[in-house]
Amino acid sequence: MTSEATAFRADRTRYDQLMETVRGRLTSRAFNSAVPVPREHIELVMEAARHAPSGANAQPWHYIAVTDAGVKKQIADYFVEEQRRRAKLKMKFPTPNYRGLESAPGFIVVVADFRFLRAFPVLLDGSDLDKQYQENAERILLQSVAASTMSAHLAAAALGYQVWWVTAIGQQAAQEALRPLLGIPADLAVIDIMLFGVPAKPPYKRWKKTLPQILHWDRFNMDKYMTTDQIDAWVKEERHKVMYRDESKID
Ligand SMILES: Cc1cc2nc3c(=O)[nH]c(=O)nc-3n(C[C@H](O)[C@H](O)[C@H](O)COP(=O)(O)O)c2cc1C
Numbered sequence: 388m389t390s391e392a393t394a395f396r397a398d399r400t401r402y403d404q405l406m407e408t409v410r411g412r413l414t415s416r417a418f419n420s421a422v423p424v425p426r427e428h429i430e431l432v433m434e435a436a437r438h439a440p441s442g443a444n445a446q447p448w449h450y451i452a453v454t455d456a457g458v459k460k461q462i463a464d465y466f467v468e469e470q471r472r473r474a475k476l477k478m479k480f481p482t483p484n485y486r487g488l489e490s491a492p493g494f495i496v497v498v499a500d501f502r503f504l505r506a507f508p509v510l511l512d513g514s515d516l517d518k519q520y521q522e523n524a525e526r527i528l529l530q531s532v533a534a535s536t537m538s539a540h541l542a543a544a545a546l547g548y549q550v551w552w553v554t555a556i557g558q559q560a561a562q563e564a565l566r567p568l569l570g571i572p573a574d575l576a577v578i579d580i581m582l583f584g585v586p587a588k589p590p591y592k593r594w595k596k597t598l599p600q601i602l603h604w605d606r607f608n609m610d611k612y613m614t615t616d617q618i619d620a621w622v623k624e625e626r627h628k629v630m631y632r633d634e635s636k637i638d
Pocket residue numbers: 412413414415416483551552553554555556591592593629630631
């Protein structure tokens with residue numbers, strides 16, 4: 388080993404502090420709206436988002452901090468309506484109560500600028516090959532925005548708040564409904580909403596896969612591979628439990 392390698396000492400204390408925040412970030416779907424989140428805390432949370440890594444350092448994100456209770460309600464109304472549509476389509480996705488959105492004192496709409504796809508390796512000539520590169524570019528962009536959003540979630544958790552990551556938006560109709568409420572230009576997309584605050588009920592820890600289930604050394608270990616049938620069975624029998632139950636109460 389070189390002397391530089393031997394001089395390095397990992398900082399386990401700081402790691403443990405970070406992990407306390409990482410482990411303690413728990414999704415809450417209703418908040419105590421009587422406990423406001425001061426503007427300063429919103430800025431602290433967004434400061435973490437700002438430092439995130441991104442493909443080509445493009446930083447293809449904007450964050451709209453919503454403070455108007457009427458606008459929060461209108462957004463919650465949209466989500467409740469969308470759940471009704473999904474139920475009618477028989478999607479069978481276990482749905483939370485999206486009325487909880489309007490209770491969130493910290494309410495950040497995450498906006499992605501997909502035009503930054505052109506900052507990544509693409510041909511922009513409309514060819515089939517370009518389509519493949521564009522698909523990959525879209526993944527780069529989504530990962531970038533997720534990295535930034537996750538930094539914000541962890542910062543909120545570090546301040547002692549709990550968080551809710553809501554993506555139940557997606558389609559064109561939702562974009563068209565939400566953009567005008569917030570004055571978002573037509574070429575940008577609402578990608579998700581980050582809610583945070585003091586939870587209305589005590590939060591709980593959800594099931595997480597164990598480290599050996601997800602970590603492979605050197606090669607993909609096929610013992611950990613799930614067939615599509617196994618995934619279908621998981622969706623049918625387990626998904627509802629892991630989404631809404633305390634890990635310690637799952638049989
Ligand atoms: C990309 C992403 C999308 C999510 N979308 C939603 C959503 O639309 N609605 C919702 O209630 N929760 C959503 N969640 C929250 C997850 O359901 C939650 O993180 C998961 O059940 C694990 O719980 P935990 O956050 O307490 O660890 C989302 C989380 C992520 C990371």
